[in-house]
Amino acid sequence: MSPALLVDGVRSGYGESIVVHDTSLSVKPGEIFALLGKNGMGKSTLLRTIMGFLPLQAGRVELFGESIAGLPPHLVARRNLAYTPQERALFQDLTVEDNLRLGLRDAALFAPGLERIGTFFPFLPTRLKQRAGTLSGGEQKMLLLARALITRPKLMLIDEITEGLQPTVIERMARVLRAERDESGVAMLIVEQHVDFALSVADRYAVLKLGEITDRGDVASPGARHHITDQLSI
Ligand SMILES: Nc1ncnc2c1ncn2[C@@H]1O[C@H](COP(=O)(O)OP(=O)(O)OP(=O)(O)O)[C@@H](O)[C@H]1O
Ligand SMILES: [Mg+2]
Numbered sequence: 001m002s003p004a005l006l007v008d009g010v011r012s013g014y015g016e017s018i019v020v021h022d023t024s025l026s027v028k029p030g031e032i033f034a035l036l037g038k039n040g041m042g043k044s045t046l047l048r049t050i051m052g053f054l055p056l057q058a059g060r061v062e063l064f065g066e067s068i069a070g071l072p073p074h075l076v077a078r079r080n081l082a083y084t085p086q087e088r089a090l091f092q093d094l095t096v097e098d099n100l101r102l103g104l105r106d107a108a109l110f111a112p113g114l115e116r117i118g119t120f121f122p123f124l125p126t127r128l129k130q131r132a133g134t135l136s137g138g139e140q141k142m143l144l145l146a147r148a149l150i151t152r153p154k155l156m157l158i159d160e161i162t163e164g165l166q167p168t169v170i171e172r173m174a175r176v177l178r179a180e181r182d183e184s185g186v187a188m189l190i191v192e193q194h195v196d197f198a199l200s201v202a203d204r205y206a207v208l209k210l211g212e213i214t215d216r217g218d219v220a221s222p223g224a225r226h227h228i229t230d231q232l233s234i
Pocket of ligand 2: 043044045086160
């Protein structure tokens with residue numbers, strides 16, 4: 001079976017400055033894969049490259065066995081893939097409802113989608129007319145995740161969803177991601193600096209350092225936490 005996501009020998013960056021070097025990873029259908037790394041190591045750059053916001057300078061990117069190299073972001077997004085960027089991802093001046101509807105191609109999916117989202121984040125259905133920009137930081141992160149989930153994607157790329165969140169919200173995010181994966185079989189590539197969160201949701205992990213993967217393995221393997229904290233401390 002083809003992986004949900006294949007990244008093979010990818011090189012990318014900003015003009016002359018190469019940030020991601022020869023990086024390879026694959027995410028199986030239904031798998032949650034955590035990409036960890038300190039600030040500035042190239043995690044977001046890799047996600048932007050997968051999405052087609054940055055040109056692929058070398059290597060392959062495939063979704064369910066089909067190449068997406070060279071495709072613009074709006075066409076990548078149509079392939080049952082949901083991306084939650086790290087920054088400036090919501091339409092601040094639009095309402096909660098409009099933000100949720102934007103990613104849906106079929107308006108009939110809104111009502112059932114909202115019901116499901118409401119079981120994960122009960123505040124959302126009660127705030128549909130509120131401007132997204134007036135939600136608290138944590139609420140905005142939950143809306144961002146809800147906007148991705150409502151499209152019922154086959155693959156999600158999630159960039160530091162826990163950044164700036166309090167522990168109870170982080171725990172809720174972990175439950176939501178696991179529940180969604182268990183119910184729908186969605187595959188996820190989560191970029192994280194929060195090691196406990198990553199270890200609590202992911203099946204496998206890799207550590208990105210200066211644009212190269214320096215460690216990888218199964219989250220359940222005995223030395224995983226030790227390896228990761230070691231890699232993140234230097
Ligand atoms: N638009 C840009 N133009 C030039 N360099 C950039 C640009 N965006 C990011 N970089 C550089 O690329 C490197 C990797 O950045 P990236 O955002 O991918 O890191 P990251 O691993 O996501 O870090 P963080 O955990 O802080 O989000 C950094 O040195 C950063 O300064
Ligand atoms: Mg980043």
